Amino acid sequence: MKKLLLGNEAVARGLYEGGCRVASSYPGTPSTEVTEFISTYDEIVSEWAPNEKVACEVAFGAAVAGARSFCAMKHVGLNVAADPLFTSSYTGVNAGMVIVVADDPGMHSSQNEQDSRHYAQASKIMMLEPADSDECLKYSKMAFELSERFDTPVLLRLTTRVSHSRSLADVGERADNGLKAYEKNPQKYVMVPANAKVKHVVVEERVLKQVEYCETEAVEAGLNSVEYNDKKIGVITAGICYEYAKEALGDKASYLKLGCVYPLPTKLIEDFCKECDTVYVLEELDDFIETHCRKLGLDVIGKEKFTLQGEYSQGLIRKVILGESTASLKADTQIPARPPVLCAGCPHRGLFYSLKRLNVTVSGDIGCYTLGASKPLGMIDTVLCMGGSVSGLHGRNLADPDNAKKCVAVIGDSTFIHSGVTGLIDIAYNNSNSVTIILDNSITGMTGHQQNPTTGFNIKGEPAAAVSLEKLCEAIGINNVFVVDPYNLDECYETIGKALSLEAPAVVISRRPCALLKTVKHNPPLKVNKDKCKSCKMCMKIGCPAISMKDGKAEIDFTQCLGCNVCSQLCKFGAIE
Amino acid sequence: MNKAIMIVGVGGQGTLLASRILGSALLSKGYDVKVSEVHGMSQRGGSVVTYVKYGEKVYSPVIGEGEADLILAFEQLEAARWLPCLKTDGKVIVNTQKIDPMSVVIGDSVYPENVLADVRAAGAEVQQLDALPLAVEAGSAKAVNVVLIGAMAKNTDIDKEIWLEAVKSCVPPKFLELNLKAFELGYQS
Numbered sequence: 001m002k003k004l005l006l007g008n009e010a011v012a013r014g015l016y017e018g019g020c021r022v023a024s025s026y027p028g029t030p031s032t033e034v035t036e037f038i039s040t041y042d043e044i045v046s047e048w049a050p051n052e053k054v055a056c057e058v059a060f061g062a063a064v065a066g067a068r069s070f071c072a073m074k075h076v077g078l079n080v081a082a083d084p085l086f087t088s089s090y091t092g093v094n095a096g097m098v099i100v101v102a103d104d105p106g107m108h109s110s111q112n113e114q115d116s117r118h119y120a121q122a123s124k125i126m127m128l129e130p131a132d133s134d135e136c137l138k139y140s141k142m143a144f145e146l147s148e149r150f151d152t153p154v155l156l157r158l159t160t161r162v163s164h165s166r167s168l169a170d171v172g173e174r175a176d177n178g179l180k181a182y183e184k185n186p187q188k189y190v191m192v193p194a195n196a197k198v199k200h201v202v203v204e205e206r207v208l209k210q211v212e213y214c215e216t217e218a219v220e221a222g223l224n225s226v227e228y229n230d231k232k233i234g235v236i237t238a239g240i241c242y243e244y245a246k247e248a249l250g251d252k253a254s255y256l257k258l259g260c261v262y263p264l265p266t267k268l269i270e271d272f273c274k275e276c277d278t279v280y281v282l283e284e285l286d287d288f289i290e291t292h293c294r295k296l297g298l299d300v301i302g303k304e305k306f307t308l309q310g311e312y313s314q315g316l317i318r319k320v321i322l323g324e325s326t327a328s329l330k331a332d333t334q335i336p337a338r339p340p341v342l343c344a345g346c347p348h349r350g351l352f353y354s355l356k357r358l359n360v361t362v363s364g365d366i367g368c369y370t371l372g373a374s375k376p377l378g379m380i381d382t383v384l385c386m387g388g389s390v391s392g393l394h395g396r397n398l399a400d401p402d403n404a405k406k407c408v409a410v411i412g413d414s415t416f417i418h419s420g421v422t423g424l425i426d427i428a429y430n431n432s433n434s435v436t437i438i439l440d441n442s443i444t445g446m447t448g449h450q451q452n453p454t455t456g457f458n459i460k461g462e463p464a465a466a467v468s469l470e471k472l473c474e475a476i477g478i479n480n481v482f483v484v485d486p487y488n489l490d491e492c493y494e495t496i497g498k499a500l501s502l503e504a505p506a507v508v509i510s511r512r513p514c515a516l517l518k519t520v521k522h523n524p525p526l527k528v529n530k531d532k533c534k535s536c537k538m539c540m541k542i543g544c545p546a547i548s549m550k551d552g553k554a555e556i557d558f559t560q561c562l563g564c565n566v567c568s569q570l571c572k573f574g575a576i577e
Numbered sequence: 578m579n580k581a582i583m584i585v586g587v588g589g590q591g592t593l594l595a596s597r598i599l600g601s602a603l604l605s606k607g608y609d610v611k612v613s614e615v616h617g618m619s620q621r622g623g624s625v626v627t628y629v630k631y632g633e634k635v636y637s638p639v640i641g642e643g644e645a646d647l648i649l650a651f652e653q654l655e656a657a658r659w660l661p662c663l664k665t666d667g668k669v670i671v672n673t674q675k676i677d678p679m680s681v682v683i684g685d686s687v688y689p690e691n692v693l694a695d696v697r698a699a700g701a702e703v704q705q706l707d708a709l710p711l712a713v714e715a716g717s718a719k720a721v722n723v724v725l726i727g728a729m730a731k732n733t734d735i736d737k738e739i740w741l742e743a744v745k746s747c748v749p750p751k752f753l754e755l756n757l758k759a760f761e762l763g764y765q766s
Contacts, residue, residue: 004604004612029616108615132611132638165638166600166612240638247636315641326643327665331657331695336686338654338678340588340623371621376683448616540683545622548677549684559709559718560589 003171007162010133010169011100012037014140015070018096019176020044022062024055026418027447028074029109030163031102035072036450039459043176048450048459051386051418052077056084056099060153063097064189066180068144072100075116076385080419085153086123090199091189092151095180096144099125102158105284106311109160109446111366111383113309115285120155120262124203126210127155127262128223129239130162133169139259142223150206150213157261159284161240161311207263214265223259226272230254233321234276236269236289236300241282241312248317264292273298280305280321284312342371344546345515345522345562347441347486351410352377353542353566354492358500360408363396365389365420367412368445368514376543380410387411387419394423394432401433405500408435414444414452417467421476427505428477435499435506438469439486442513449517473507480506487512489569515562523563528554532575539567539576579632581640582729585659586651587676588625591722594747595649596627598726602735602743603631613638622679624655649729651721652676653692656703660696669701670729672708672721704728706766715759723748723756727763737764 005013011034015023023046025035039046049055055071062069073081078101085099101119104110120127128143130136136158143154187195218224233253235245242257256272258264273279273293281290281302290302305320306312318324342349352372355362356379364370364380365388373380382392393409411420416438427434444450451457456466473481480502484495492510499506513520525546533553540547544567546560554575556567568576582599586592593614600612608631615625628640645663650656650671663669671693680686689695697703706728712720723744730740741757748756 004600004610006614033616161613161638164614164616166610166614167635167638168609243636243638313639313641314637315644326641328643328661329663329665329699329701331660331692331699333657333689333692333695334686335654335658336678336680336688338587338622338624338658340621341679343589343621368621374679375685376679446621537684543679543683545676545679545682548682 001171002168004166005133005137005169006033006166007130007133007136007158007164008033009037010136011140011156011158013169013171014137015098016041016044017137017172017174018141018144019068019174020070020144021067021176021179022059022069023047023071024049024058025072026050026052026055026077027444027450028077028102029447030104030160031072031074031077031100031158032447032450033163034100035459038070043174046459048452050453052081053083056081059097059099060084060088063093063095063153064182066095066182068096070098070100072102074110075101075103075114076110076112077101078116078119080386082119085119085125087191088153089123089125089203090191090196093147093153094182096147097153098140098143098147098156099153100156100158102160102163103285104160106160111385113285115288116155116157117261117288118286124207125153125155125262126150126260127157128259129157129261130259131239131242131257132162133165133167135259136162137169137171139223142221150210152206157239159240211263211265214260214263215267218260219268224265224268225257225259226268227255227257228275231275232277234272234279235282236272236279236293237282238289241284244312244314244317245282248314249321252322258289261288264289266296269293270296270298273300282306282312282317339374340371341374341543341545342368343515344544344560345564347510347512347515348372348439349377349542349544350489350566351437351439351486351492351510352379354489354496355379355408357493358496360406360500361396361403363389363393363407363409365409365411365415367415369410369412369439372410374543376541386415387423390420390423390436391426393434393436394427394430397432397434404433408437408496408500410437410439412445413438413440413442413454413469416469417453421472424473424478424507425476432505433503435496435508437496437508437510440469440509440511443517445514449514469509478505478507480504481509482506483509483511485512486510487564487566489566515564523565525558525561526556526563526565526568526576528556529575529577532573534573534575536572538570538572541570542566579630579635581645582629582647582649583640583645583659583662584627584629584649584651585655586625587655588621588623590651591719592625592627592651595722595726596629598723598743598747599629601746602739603629605739605742606735608632609635611635611638624658626659647729647732649725651725654678654688657689657692657696660699660701663701665700667701668704668732669696670704670725670732672725673705674707674709674721706763708763711762711766712759715762716755720756720759723759724763727760728766730760731764
């Protein structure tokens with residue numbers, strides 16, 4: 001039966017139909033919904049893990065024990081999971097294991113634009129790349145079979161447009177082969193040098209067998225496909241770029257579509273190039289397929305005409321290959337940009353305003369609160385990676401101890417558990433005079449409200465053990481732990497000031513649930529008393545999207561205001577009621 | 578011939594539900610449908626866009642410059658921002674609501690005065706409505722999205738019954754009555 005499914009939903013469906021029994025992931029846009037949909041299937045044990053490394057190891061353990069398993073992450077999450085990834089290539093699996101990795105060309109919601117295909121090549125792990133929801137479903141199922149057949153984890157690469165587009169997918173039934181028997185086999189599963197040397201040989205042989213598969217059986221299975229139309233233009237492509245190319249060029253070109261992007265076939269590509277006059281390689285981000293073609297001595301056109309940055313589109317392909325552009329309209333007006341902002345009622349706002357009052361340098365991290373970097377708050381100095389704020393602050397304070405009392409780190413509850421806690425251990429262990437602020441909004445916010453080890457609920461919303469941040473910090477060796485309410489501006493200012501004045505490591509937990517949580521009760525919207533408003537614009541300094549100036553006076557949009565009362569604390573005239 | 582519709586607005590206005598209703602209605606007509614959405618960072622009050630494409634066979638899920646038959650804009654400035662994606666003979670249905678971007682709120686830039694006049698002057702056919710009061714009349718300011726879907730529905734060759742079924746399949750039963758009223762108010766506008 002055909003259903004309109006989100007790419008990520010189709011991946012989940014494919015994994016389900018393929019008999020997946022165990023799933024563990026850490027959320028990350030654009031991969032998050034795969035695991036959210038998985039959690040709706042009772043036949044699959046699904047969990048949120050504290051980070052991607054843990055998720056990958058859980059999936060690995062389950063696969064060795066005999067259960068088809070999977071983990072999902074965004075591209076940068078694979079950096080975190082790279083350690084188990086590389087060696088699981090050597091051990092191989094028992095039951096099938098699929099690692100879903102979602103790249104984000106164009107950086108819709110990411111800090112970089114890295115191309116995960118390099119990980120497939122570096123770890124010598126087979127990688128499939130679907131182009132639409134139907135392929136998401138088919139390839140996910142196929143990935144389990146290939147994983148067991150070649151005794152390796154299999155990577156499934158998605159990109160934002162595939163993950164977050166809905167298209168029709170053919171939905172089928174689940175086939176569950178039960179738990180495979182586990183046999184003790186240290187030569188296979190214990191990666192000490194003596195065993196790993198033997199397994200490395202196996203890995204290289206496996207890649208050659210997979211190349212052979214890609215040349216022949218993969219074509220019969222429709223994974224790699226050749227479509228000859230007009231042969232003046234040939235296109236070698238994979239994933240979403242195939243869709244862009246088909247829309248731009250239609251029958252004016254022939255296509256070699258690669259559903260398996262690692263390893264790449266040789267003969268299939270050479271034969272295709274022989275048939276076509278001019279061959280283009282269409283791939284977003286790096287010149288991965290192009291480099292392979294060049295290694296084969298093939299004359300193809302790729303990045304010299306296209307780009308290493310951002311997304312491709314049918315328009316770009318039409319323009320570069322056919323020299324055609326499309327007429328369009330443009331309004332003769334200056335259009336102000338509209339970047340994302342902290343929501344009205346967001347607890348982070350009061351905290352950042354307090355940091356502004358303290359005039360500190362802020363080592364930032366990954367989450368909604370990264371938006372504290374935007375004007376008018378502008379209170380984040382650096383953002384690198386998950387957990388990087390805490391260890392980065394320690395490094396800054398080592399380099400410039402005289403200014404340590406003017407520097408803090410900010411990190412969310414989920415990000416702190418993900419990899420901030422290790423930085424804090426570093427701070428405690430090395431007695432760093434550093435102040436870490438944990439922004440505890442009781443949820444993983446930016447990815448769309450996932451539970452995490454601090455929230456007291458699991459992926460299915462059932463009660464679970466909750467990490468006590470206070471006790472965790474104390475156990476690490478932080479003797480100064482404070483808790484503040486970010487809606488209380490004076491309390492934040494004074495407590496953080498006090499923490500900075502100490503000659504010891506300190507943690508301030510800024511605790512207030514995300515205002516968008518359904519369990520959070522809101523106050524009625526606030527109103528500006530126009531008679532009392534003196535147009536001083538103090539209330540505008542917190543950058544609340546619900547407040548604007550209309551006819552010289554402040555105005556609060558009742559559709560957005562959640563009555564958090566942060567703005568009213570700034571009004572010296574009591575005009576906000 | 579494939580058709581391309583863009584739904585544009587400000588994160589939090591409910592463009593995703595609108596695209597789901599539209600996708601559901603198109604599917605009932607037997608079309609091949611692709612809907613491309615924005616999740617994550619851009620939802621936080623930023624400019625958001627959803628692409629809906631349908632026809633016999635749709636390849637690319639996105640809409641580029643000069644490719645949209647219709648733009649359904651939830652906010653005036655967003656209509657102007659995405660106008661270059663409209664076909665030169667395309668149509669814009671726009672909610673006259675104005676939402677200041679943060680740069681305007683803090684005085685770094687100005688909300689242009691006659692946005693819709695500029696959009697018309699560029700050559701686009703514009704149909705405007707004030708959806709917020711209609712949504713409030715239906716029972717919630719949040720129903721702006723369904724009011725706008727109602728207004729758009731009248732511009733399509735899809736039967737009203739199909740649209741109503743699509744609304745039913747996409748909103749929680751608790752809010753069905755409210756949303757059906759919102760759809761009707763948009764449809765009659």
